[in-house]
Amino acid sequence: MDQLVEAREAPERTTEKGWEPRIVAMVCNWCTYAGADMAGTARRVYAPSVRIVRFLCTGRIDPLFIVKAFEQGADGVVVSGCHPGDCHYVQGNLLARRRFTVFQALMDFLGLDRRRLHFAWISASEGVKWSRIVDEATAAVREAGPLRHWGRPVKGNSSAQPLLPDTDAGIAPRDPPSAEENQLITGHLQELVTNLLSDGTVSTVIGYTAGSLPQQMVPLFVNEPRDASTLGWNEHCANNLVIYLPQVLKKNRDAKIGLVTKSCDARALIPLIREGQLRREQIVLLGIPCRGMWNQGKMAAKCYSCSEEVSPFTDWTITPEGTKKGSLTSAERRQVSPDPRDREIASLGSFLPEERWDYWQRQFDRCLRCYACRAVCPLCYCATCISDKNRPQWIPTTIDGKGNMAWNVVRAMHLAGRCIGCDECARVCPAGIRLDLLNRGLVQEIERRFDFCSHVNPESSPPLTTFQPDDPDEFI
Amino acid sequence: MEREGWRLSDKEWREWVEALLRAGKLVIAPVKENDLLLFRHVLMADEISVSDQGKAQWSPKEFLFPRSEPLLIYRLRGAEVDLEEPKADEREQVLVGLRPCDAAGLSRLDDIFLLEEQDPSYAQRKKHTTIVSLACDRAEPECFCTAVGGSPAGTQGSDLLLLPLDDGWILRVLTPKGKELVAGWAARWRPALAEDWDRTEERRSAVENSIQLSPLSAQWGTALEKSFGHPLWESLGQRCLGCGICAYVCPSCSCFDINDEGNSFCGTRCRSWDSCAFARFTLHASGHNPRPTQPSRYRQRVLHKFAYFPDQHEGRFMCVGCGRCLRLCPVGIDIHHTVERAASAASPEEERP
Ligand code: SF4
Numbered sequence: 031m032d033q034l035v036e037a038r039e040a041p042e043r044t045t046e047k048g049w050e051p052r053i054v055a056m057v058c059n060w061c062t063y064a065g066a067d068m069a070g071t072a073r074r075v076y077a078p079s080v081r082i083v084r085f086l087c088t089g090r091i092d093p094l095f096i097v098k099a100f101e102q103g104a105d106g107v108v109v110s111g112c113h114p115g116d117c118h119y120v121q122g123n124l125l126a127r128r129r130f131t132v133f134q135a136l137m138d139f140l141g142l143d144r145r146r147l148h149f150a151w152i153s154a155s156e157g158v159k160w161s162r163i164v165d166e167a168t169a170a171v172r173e174a175g176p177l178r179h180w181g182r183p184v185k186g187n188s189s190a191q192p193l194l195p196d197t198d199a200g201i202a203p204r205d206p207p208s209a210e211e212n213q214l215i216t217g218h219l220q221e222l223v224t225n226l227l228s229d230g231t232v233s234t235v236i237g238y239t240a241g242s243l244p245q246q247m248v249p250l251f252v253n254e255p256r257d258a259s260t261l262g263w264n265e266h267c268a269n270n271l272v273i274y275l276p277q278v279l280k281k282n283r284d285a286k287i288g289l290v291t292k293s294c295d296a297r298a299l300i301p302l303i304r305e306g307q308l309r310r311e312q313i314v315l316l317g318i319p320c321r322g323m324w325n326q327g328k329m330a331a332k333c334y335s336c337s338e339e340v341s342p343f344t345d346w347t348i349t350p351e352g353t354k355k356g357s358l359t360s361a362e363r364r365q366v367s368p369d370p371r372d373r374e375i376a377s378l379g380s381f382l383p384e385e386r387w388d389y390w391q392r393q394f395d396r397c398l399r400c401y402a403c404r405a406v407c408p409l410c411y412c413a414t415c416i417s418d419k420n421r422p423q424w425i426p427t428t429i430d431g432k433g434n435m436a437w438n439v440v441r442a443m444h445l446a447g448r449c450i451g452c453d454e455c456a457r458v459c460p461a462g463i464r465l466d467l468l469n470r471g472l473v474q475e476i477e478r479r480f481d482f483c484s485h486v487n488p489e490s491s492p493p494l495t496t497f498q499p500d501d502p503d504e505f506i
Numbered sequence: 507m508e509r510e511g512w513r514l515s516d517k518e519w520r521e522w523v524e525a526l527l528r529a530g531k532l533v534i535a536p537v538k539e540n541d542l543l544l545f546r547h548v549l550m551a552d553e554i555s556v557s558d559q560g561k562a563q564w565s566p567k568e569f570l571f572p573r574s575e576p577l578l579i580y581r582l583r584g585a586e587v588d589l590e591e592p593k594a595d596e597r598e599q600v601l602v603g604l605r606p607c608d609a610a611g612l613s614r615l616d617d618i619f620l621l622e623e624q625d626p627s628y629a630q631r632k633k634h635t636t637i638v639s640l641a642c643d644r645a646e647p648e649c650f651c652t653a654v655g656g657s658p659a660g661t662q663g664s665d666l667l668l669l670p671l672d673d674g675w676i677l678r679v680l681t682p683k684g685k686e687l688v689a690g691w692a693a694r695w696r697p698a699l700a701e702d703w704d705r706t707e708e709r710r711s712a713v714e715n716s717i718q719l720s721p722l723s724a725q726w727g728t729a730l731e732k733s734f735g736h737p738l739w740e741s742l743g744q745r746c747l748g749c750g751i752c753a754y755v756c757p758s759c760s761c762f763d764i765n766d767e768g769n770s771f772c773g774t775r776c777r778s779w780d781s782c783a784f785a786r787f788t789l790h791a792s793g794h795n796p797r798p799t800q801p802s803r804y805r806q807r808v809l810h811k812f813a814y815f816p817d818q819h820e821g822r823f824m825c826v827g828c829g830r831c832l833r834l835c836p837v838g839i840d841i842h843h844t845v846e847r848a849a850s851a852a853s854p855e856e857e858r859p
């Protein structure tokens with residue numbers, strides 16, 4: 031990436047005058063690079079503002095690289111490779127196309143000026159097209175001006191920021207369960223766990239117990255039947271306990287674990303099984319019909335549209351009436367309300383891109399890089415996270431706008447097509463960053479584009495590791 | 507110090523802050539942002555949110571010990587290396603509206619960064635900082651300042667202290683630096699009367715009494731050290747996820763990492779916050795990790811604050827009882843409870859705290 035280094039070395043151009051756009055072109059070796067070469071040998075004249083970075087295949091171009099280019103001072107990025115069907119490695123560009131689709135959607139969601147990011151298919155014989163694309167991209171970036179706000183809010187003060195609509199105004203929450211119901215469920219749960227531990231069905235049960243603060247429930251590991259009496263249940267059992275499975279399985283690969291779950295938590299098992307992280311038979315799911323989680327007098331946003339009382343995968347269902355093997359199959363699906371976040375997402379969509387950008391930069395600016403979003407995510411299980419890799423250091427460890435931007439964008443990309451919407455990341459973020467909107471935006475995009483839903487079928491292929499020859503690519 | 511202070515209305519102290527702003531000082535105070543109370547640079551005294559009870563989401567330590575700061579800037583010219591010191595900020599800053607626990611937390615940072623070796627950038631900022639704290643009118647469920655030697659009207663670490671009354675405030679001077687900040691104003695303000703002081707005393711004890719958690723004693727440090735190998739730690743830290751929340755929101759945590767931001771031609775060497783809960787905190791280049799499990803890392807956090815630090819600092823805990831770590835921990839780990847459990851598990855029955 032010598033070009034980037036060179037770009038960084040160049041003296042800071044502070045004035046608009048004399049400013050020349052700095053564009054990084056990431057191209058594949060076989061088609062676009064050859065095309066550019068052809069443009070060169072044909073002595074076509076085109077804008078000199080592009081620095082070319084050559085890759086073997088667009089399949090190798092990770093969105094991370096695009097983030098890095100902007101972070102290091104590029105005003106615009108052009109990504110280009112062989113036409114679909116022409117890939118030297120048969121399918122590299124088709125996989126890349128899906129990745130770029132999602133990345134482009136994410137950058138749109140964040141409000142990056144569209145004039146800064148360009149995709150094109152250019153074959154080895156299309157020297158003319160190459161020079162045209164470069165000219166167009168240069169003109170567009172020139173119009174957009176220098177990129178000053180990567181990792182920095184656009185406007186001076188936060189009160190200038192347009193507001194999102196009140197999340198749950200006008201949508202009635204479900205009634206929380208009564209104390210008696212919770213008590214009955216707790217009793218049955220304790221009894222069931224005592225039995226499962228005594229007869230050796232499971233060696234550990236992970237559930238909830240009362241925490242130190244009022245209305246706080248915290249995770250609890252139960253290994254002995256006599257400790258089952260500390261388990262509890264109510265509408266404050268927020269944590270997704272699936273996160274603890276890898277830790278227990280690491281100690282004992284063949285452990286059988288009982289897990290107290292809400293239906294939203296249980297969804298995380300599907301991508302985990304799909305990705306080969308666990309075997310279904312190792313988990314005994316103790317499902318409790320959930321009416322919604324509450325915190326400080328508010329029902330969690332994800333609960334409004336939740337239609338499943340218990341997960342269909344549940345092994346035991348614990349109701350106030352008693353314990354039943356298997357999942358509770360109620361004849362009719364329960365009444366749901368629209369997810370209140372959809373209004374917020376729609377409202378964000380109605381902002382000018384610049385306003386959207388400002389909104390997100392302000393959010394990311396608060397990020398402390400505590401990595402709690404990663405720590406609570408059932409799907410963030412990598413032994414070494416990309417943010418902990420330092421050769422090269424893709425994500426700056428510096429806790430500032432650029433580092434925070436890289437972290438939040440790359441994490442969103444890594445969860446794209448995998449996130450099951452448990453909202454744990456948003457719940458725990460000390461900086462109140464609306465990670466739920468970000469994830470939900472991408473979940474919807476992937477559902478719309480690829481008709482894929484992460485938490486439905488463990489046998490289906492993840493959307494970003496597969497492709498259709500005719501995937502839409504109107505943005506290319 | 508003598509009780510020296512003035513009886514001020516809300517408007518009066520805001521006028522004074524306004525004047526500080528006009529005099530070119532940076533004012534940092536709690537501000538509401540997306541439902542969070544955060545310390546921010548303010549441009550007008552009216553932005554400051556004090557009526558809203560409770561403490562800011564995280565401590566204001568970043569204004570003395572930034573999340574990340576440059577230590578040096580390097581540039582390679584052939585075989586030569588140019589080193590450049592980052593420019594020091596000479597502007598005076600006034601931190602307004604810290605809760606007494608936050609101010610006490612900053613004095614713990616003084617213990618770390620000023621006591622033996624002086625850390626130049628911290629010392630520089632501290633020299634230019636004046637702290638105006640705000641006594642608490644109410645304790646939050648997570649508060650336990652009284653259990654670690656603090657108080658809802660504590661003065662440690664503050665230069666001035668605003669004490670709430672039903673119909674206004676007392677602004678109390680605590681240090682010469684504080685006195686300097688009100689120079690010229692004292693003459694137009696009404697000195698607080700004995701009965702005003704009495705009323706603040708009543709309030710203080712009412713808030714103090716509402717905090718039920720039992721005091722932790724410095725002797726426990728020894729018991730805690732003895733608990734090092736106790737199997738109880740396994741269960742105390744089992745649910746810890748190894749995120750950085752507790753360390754990053756804590757007013758007294760001071761650990762950092764040194765990282766280079768740049769390339770082989772130029773760049774910046776930075777100092778950035780770090781947390782003992784991260785697995786990489788103690789990871790050696792060889793791959794060996796002396797604190798290999800999350801419970802062992804959580805134990806370090808507790809022992810550092812309640813055993814090792816007090817041992818080196820006349821019994822002061824490296825925890826000021828703000829309770830943020832409990833309130834914001836994704837899995838509700840309670841440090842006060844941990845100390846009690848671990849210390850009593852390690853002491854013989856009759857010596858239990
Ligand atoms: S939890 Fe929030 S503050 Fe922490 S790293 Fe994630 S986004 Fe940043």
Ligand code: SF4
Nearest residue numbers: 407449450452453455
């Ligand atoms: S990204 Fe957030 S909402 Fe999605 S699975 Fe992870 S923790 Fe849950």
Ligand code: SF4
Nearest residue numbers: 746747749752783835
């Ligand atoms: S104690 Fe809580 S906040 Fe601290 S690292 Fe563990 S999980 Fe995170």
Ligand code: SF4
Nearest residue numbers: 756825826828829831
């Ligand atoms: S350890 Fe927790 S309670 Fe103590 S000062 Fe730090 S954040 Fe506050």
